[in-house]
Amino acid sequence: MARQSSTADRVKKVMVEALDLSLHPDQLDDDLSLYSPVIRMDSLNLLRLIVALEEEFDGQIDDEDVMEADLENVDNLIDLVDKRLAS
Incomplete structure (x- = not known):
């Protein structure tokens, strides 16, 4: 499932950058x-x-989706x- 893997890699990269995490x-x-x-x-x-994720994936996540997730x-x-975002 290359798409999921690619999405996962991008999400993790954004997490490290946006949250200023001191790890890879x-x-x-x-x-x-x-x-x-x-x-x-x-x-x-x-x-x-x-x-940051919305910018990376050029889309928008509704507040309701975040609250329900x-x-x-x-x-x-x-x-x-x-x-x-990735679909």
Whole structure:
């Protein structure tokens, strides 16, 4: 599934850049919690990340989609992007 892999790589790259994470995108495991000490997700970081993803994928994610998504880990975020931006 090359498209999912490509989407995952792009999402992880954007996460590292937008959230100023001090690690390489390859170090973000799909099952890593968005609320872990590594990612430190909060409402401001989530907004910053969604805007960066919308720019990267040249699209828009509706607020309702974000609120309804089960954004617990990196994989959930990749799924949201794949469904709303990468298609």
